[in-house]
Amino acid sequence: MxxxxxxxxxxxxxxxxxxxxxxxxxxxxxxxxxxxxxxxxxxxxxxxxxxxxxxxxxxxxxxxxxxxxxxxxxxxxxxxxxxxxxxxxxxxxxxxxxxxxxxxxxxxxxxxxxxxxxxxxxxxxxxxxxxxxxxxxxxxxxxxxxxxxxxxxxxxxxxxxxxxxxxxxxxxxxxxGHFEWINQYQPELLPEFTQKCIEWHYPECLQAEQPILAFVSQVIQRTALMIAQWQLLGFAHGVMNTDNLNITGSTLDFGPYGFMERFRPNWINNHSDYQGRYTYQQQPSIGHWNLWMWLNNLVALCPENYDKEQWKQDLAECLEHYEPTFLEHYRNGLNQKMGLPRFHKDSFDCAMAFLRILQSEQLDYTQSFLRLQNREYDAIKDDCLDRRQFESFLSLYNTIREHQNLAELDGAMALANPHYILRNHMAQKAIELAGRDDFSEVDRLFKLLSQPYLKQRDLEQAEDLAPLPSDVPEVMVSCSS
Known part of the structure; x- marks a missing residue:
């Protein structure tokens, strides 16, 4: 090393x-x-x-x-x-x-x-x-x-x-949470700590006119990107406390997380989250809230000869870029998953119509995008109670894709829609076998998940590809670990 x-x-x-x-x-x-x-x-x-x-x-x-x-x-x-x-x-x-x-x-x-x-x-x-x-x-x-x-x-x-x-x-x-502790208990350490964070993780910001504002902007952008990627994959972190998000926008502290199966935006994957604060649909707004709490701790870093109210306003203006950054990544990513052109005026509305179908019909999030990618339209429609809703969506979808470069759109689709996610029941099976000193299922899942965008018929099992039947209780996950 x-x-x-x-x-x-x-x-x-x-x-x-x-x-x-x-x-x-x-x-x-x-x-x-x-x-x-x-x-x-x-x-x-x-x-x-x-x-x-x-x-x-x-x-x-x-x-x-x-x-x-x-x-x-x-x-x-x-x-x-x-x-x-x-x-x-x-x-x-x-x-x-x-x-x-x-x-x-x-x-x-x-x-x-x-x-x-x-x-x-x-x-x-x-x-x-x-x-x-x-x-x-x-x-x-x-x-x-x-x-x-x-x-x-x-x-x-x-x-x-x-x-x-x-x-x-x-x-x-x-x-x-590091900044929250310092600001609350050892505020005199804040300038040195922040300077080291910039030197270690965002050295390019040292050349900016206001390095701290440049640092803040980078953290906000990376956090927005990370959460947009979570949403696109159907990943729910489960415990987005301020001590569980870091300054580089990389996912940290897995507790009762879950990869969403049937599309339920209000799904509570953490059964210790009694109020539903950290549901899948709440993650973008919670990211904004956490960043706001973080920025409050940086008010004390107002440079000399700088108006403090202006400094607060500058910090707030940095945060104003969070929502458009998130939406840009999410919109572009969702259009890619759908195989729709990024700049068509109706692409995002069409994608949202598809999500509404997944929600109302309780269809599997990951597999539904793969079916769309493979043009298995009849298979999706057969799973819908409201077939006319799907037919209306499909008409708009085909209209938008008409006269487009379908090979290019389909190629991008294949890079955005995984065949495999870590479903809770998959992890649970590996855990139960490991409790008997059998780590073979951990090894199989590790290999399967190593190439999630590649079909692996020799490794996959039927239960990797679908939710548990509706009459089987879902795996319960809480903060206990």
């Missing part, structure tokens, strides 16, 4: 250094060899991946640390939070020279654990391992994981479950 240990350069009040506490009887779960190669792991590192991913081996070049941050959880100020069960164990350079965090999840209690035990259970580790891999392969910026380990040690949740550890990678673990 090529180390670039930079987070410890920050004031010590921003973290607590401690060693991980390995679980008893650690054993191999699954290893992402391609990612290890990308991260320039040596052959020795690869041979010791179980020891590294179970907290038994650390590195002289980096003393593990837990970060402190705060946050708004479910819309309410939650005060001090922090890495309650995870440790940053290294920062290394990948093959492109980018600094990547290695974060060990389930590494034991820290000063920020509050009432938690600092552990992770096997089911949540597998869900995060597969989800990060799936999103990366779908083209969405996300944390990923080098591997995970199971153990013989039990961890108490609603019941006793196998303990596990995950070695998560991300381009950034600095969250909106």
């Amino acid at each position: 090529h180390f670039n240990s930079r987070y410890p350069q920050l004031p010590a009040r921003l973290y607590h250094q401690q060693m991980p506490l390995p679980l008893k009887g650690a054993k191999a779960g699954h290893f992402n060899a391609a990612l290890a190669e990308q991260l320039q792991w040596s052959e020795e590192d690869k041979a010791q991946w179980v020891e590294i991913c179970s907290g038994q081996k650390t590195f002289a070049e980096f003393e593990p640390l837990a970060m402190v941050y705060a946050g708004h959880q479910f819309g309410q100020w939650a005060g001090q939070l922090g890495d309650g069960r995870g440790l940053l164990i290294a920062q290394i350079l990948d093959q492109q020279g980018q600094t990547i965090d290695l974060h060990l999840k389930g590494a034991g209690a820290t000063p920020y654990s509050r009432m938690g035990d600092g552990r992770a259970v096997l089911r949540s580790v597998i869900r995060e391992y597969l989800a990060g891999h799936a999103l990366n392969c779908l083209g969405v910026a996300s944390s990923n994981a080098v591997g995970f380990t199971s153990s013989a040690q039990g961890v108490q949740r609603e019941k006793l479950e196998p303990g596990a550890m995950l070695l998560r990678t991300s381009d950034c673990h600095i969250r909106f």
Whole structure:
């Protein structure tokens, strides 16, 4: 590994250094060899991946640390939070020279654990391992994981479950909540911390007339892009607290996430979300709310000889670009999924008509786009109770596509519509087998999700392609992990 240990350069009040506490009887779960190669792991590192991913081996070049941050959880100020069960164990350079965090999840209690035990259970580790891999392969910026380990040690949740550890990678673990903690508890650290964030993650902004405003604009644009990509894939994060969004617009902190199956925009995929705050349809507005809360913490960075009211207005004007940025990416992406020309005046209305059909008929989101792509119009219509609604849509759809370059539109369609998403029941099957020390299904799903836009008949199973039957209870996922 090529180390670039930079987070410890920050004031010590921003973290607590401690060693991980390995679980008893650690054993191999699954290893992402391609990612290890990308991260320039040596052959020795690869041979010791179980020891590294179970907290038994650390590195002289980096003393593990837990970060402190705060946050708004479910819309309410939650005060001090922090890495309650995870440790940053290294920062290394990948093959492109980018600094990547290695974060060990389930590494034991820290000063920020509050009432938690600092552990992770096997089911949540597998869900995060597969989800990060799936999103990366779908083209969405996300944390990923080098591997995970199971153990013989039990961890108490609603019941006793196998303990596990995950070695998560991300381009950034600095969250909106870091700024909230600093602004609330150590405001004198805010200028230095913000400067380091810009130097490390947005160095091009240093050349701007107002580097902080340039930094803010970049964070807003990347967040808008990420959420637009979530919406296009039917991905619901489930817990969009301010401490679960980072400053590089890469997906972080998988809890009760879900890839939507039947198209239900108000679907509550997190059964701890009693008010439905974090439903799929709410994600764009919650992204805006979280950014607004983040910007409030930057008011104190008003430059000298700069009118403070003007500074507030400038920050607010940066946020005004969030909605049009989101809509641009979403509209263009939805038109691509539909095989419709981007600049036709009726394309987006036609796409929304299709979504209304999926919603009213409760059709599968992913498979319906594939059917449209394959011109299986009769198959879609046969699944509709209101066949005339579909016929009206299809007439408009064909009219718009008439006289267009269909080969080009269909080619773009194939790049936007995956054959495979990680359905909750797929992950659940892998979890149940892993609980019996059988990781074959984890391996199958890992391979299947590695090429989601490519049909893989030798790997796929029938249950990968459709929701559970309506008379089968859906898999329940909550914040417990």
